[in-house]
Amino acid sequence: MGLDDRRDREPDVYQPAEDSALLARAACDRVGENELVLEVGTGSGFVAGRIADETDARVIASDVNPWAVRQARRTDVETVRADLVAPFRDGTFDAVVFNPPYLPTDPENEWDDWMERALSGGEDGRAVIDPFLETVDRVLAPDGVVYLLVSSLTGVDDVVGRAGEEGFSAVAIADESFPFETLTVLELLR
Numbered sequence: 001m002g003l004d005d006r007r008d009r010e011p012d013v014y015q016p017a018e019d020s021a022l023l024a025r026a027a028c029d030r031v032g033e034n035e036l037v038l039e040v041g042t043g044s045g046f047v048a049g050r051i052a053d054e055t056d057a058r059v060i061a062s063d064v065n066p067w068a069v070r071q072a073r074r075t076d077v078e079t080v081r082a083d084l085v086a087p088f089r090d091g092t093f094d095a096v097v098f099n100p101p102y103l104p105t106d107p108e109n110e111w112d113d114w115m116e117r118a119l120s121g122g123e124d125g126r127a128v129i130d131p132f133l134e135t136v137d138r139v140l141a142p143d144g145v146v147y148l149l150v151s152s153l154t155g156v157d158d159v160v161g162r163a164g165e166e167g168f169s170a171v172a173i174a175d176e177s178f179p180f181e182t183l184t185v186l187e188l189l190r
């Protein structure tokens with residue numbers, strides 16, 4: 001699919017941006033041959049599509065937003081509607097990739113539309129990241145890894161600390177700075 005083709009876009013879906021491109025590059029550089037990869041929160045399907053196109057991995061994508069699932073399916077990546085990793089089997093994936101909603105948001109703002117749910121990480125920016133870190137271990141294969149995009153706005157050290165509490169060690173494998181934030185891709189290993 002040409003992601004620049006606006007006819008292919010669903011209106012309530014996060015479209016690829018700098019964070020998507022950074023995560024896709026980092027994941028493509030590291031995903032190994034014949035691995036099984038899950039992209040959580042696939043949005044347009046851009047990251048999952050890049051991994052499927054540029055590696056020999058088998059890729060599955062998921063999103064809680066039904067419009068995202070609809071758009072991502074046009075990339076030909078197998079996509080399912082899911083809340084984080086809930087429906088997936090234990091010990092399945094060699095890599096799990098996630099560009100989460102991470103912007104700290106005023107508590108008065110409610111998650112009342114799909115774009116809000118794509119962007120807002122609640123008051124501390126970690127309202128989706130924390131439950132992801134608490135549950136992702138279950139679906140990882142024995143040597144499985146997580147590639148998680150985080151922002152300086154969310155607090156990279158806080159995320160690394162939370163990941164540590166869940167048994168992961170974290171290494172920053174890519175970053176990119178912008179006027180208002182620095183984006184970092186963390187590789188989480190057990």
Ligand SMILES: C[S@@+](CC[C@H](N)C(=O)[O-])C[C@H]1O[C@@H](n2cnc3c(N)ncnc32)[C@H](O)[C@@H]1O
Nearest residue numbers: 014020041042043063064065083084099101118
């Ligand atoms: C910042 S967007 C990233 C989209 C895409 N992966 C990219 O990089 O362009 C975050 C995505 O996570 C999805 N999301 C938010 N909460 C989720 C949850 N609990 N389970 C699954 N997906 C979720 C949103 O619908 C949105 O598509």
